[in-house]
Amino acid sequence: MAKRIMKPGTMISPLPAVLISCGDMEHSNVFTAAWTGILSSNPPRAYVSIRPERHSYGIISEKKEFVINLASSKMAKALDYCGVKSGRDEDKFLSCSLKKIDSIEVACPTIKQSPLSLECRVFKIVPMGSHDMFMADIVSVSADEHLFDKQGRFELEKSDLISYIHGQYFSQGKLLGNFGWSVRKKKKKNNKSK
Numbered sequence: 523m524a525k526r527i528m529k530p531g532t533m534i535s536p537l538p539a540v541l542i543s544c545g546d547m548e549h550s551n552v553f554t555a556a557w558t559g560i561l562s563s564n565p566p567r568a569y570v571s572i573r574p575e576r577h578s579y580g581i582i583s584e585k586k587e588f589v590i591n592l593a594s595s596k597m598a599k600a601l602d603y604c605g606v607k608s609g610r611d612e613d614k615f616l617s618c619s620l621k622k623i624d625s626i627e628v629a630c631p632t633i634k635q636s637p638l639s640l641e642c643r644v645f646k647i648v649p650m651g652s653h654d655m656f657m658a659d660i661v662s663v664s665a666d667e668h669l670f671d672k673q674g675r676f677e678l679e680k681s682d683l684i685s686y687i688h689g690q691y692f693s694q695g696k697l698l699g700n701f702g703w704s705v706r707k708k709k710k711k712n713n714k715s716k
């Protein structure tokens with residue numbers, strides 16, 4: 523099949539689209555980010571890349587803390603809204619009815635509606651061009667209790683997380699396999715008649 527050559531661009535997809543909360547319980551802000559991800563498993567580290575003109579940029583630069591709140595499909599409208607409106611002009615927690623709850627290790631609020639929140643403490647800020655990359659240690663993680671089954675298995679897939687593909691939000695599709703399934707040996711069928 524023929525390929526069309528496009529200009530170099532930020533075309534990795536799908537990406538998570540998340541709500542980043544910052545500040546403290548009284549003076550807080552929240553914005554949407556797609557330029558976010560994991561830096562290291564051990565120690566657990568994550569990043570978010572932020573344009574200096576964002577209201578949140580000043581807050582996170584000063585406080586050196588933020589929370590990455592994963593977004594479920596139910597949060598799609600709030601996710602978009604927090605990505606087009608600025609905390610300079612309004613309280614987006616109020617506008618979107620996002621409920622703040624105390625985090626464990628950081629002063630910034632965790633968003634109650636989020637199925638999973640990662641509390642982050644910044645250890646380095648690296649200018650990248652249009653955005654600065656805030657690299658951070660993940661210092662605590664909180665997940666909705668109802669996402670654990672009776673055996674304690676964490677069923678994050680049940681929270682219907684949003685993915686972001688080239689300007690569009692999608693809910694989850696069907697399961698294709700589990701980690702390592704492509705090389706796992708099939709269990710032999712027991713054909714012995716009883």
Ligand SMILES: Cc1cc2nc3c(=O)[nH]c(=O)nc-3n(C[C@H](O)[C@H](O)[C@H](O)COP(=O)(O)O)c2cc1C
Pocket residue numbers: 539551552553554555556557558571572573575576577578579601602604605606607608609610653686
């Ligand atoms: C889907 C989506 C993803 C976004 N990703 C980022 C991002 O990764 N970094 C960033 O600086 N801005 C990003 N933005 C833009 C900010 O969320 C937006 O400018 C927001 O109004 C900033 O809020 P604030 O001024 O209250 O900090 C994104 C917006 C949307 C809708």
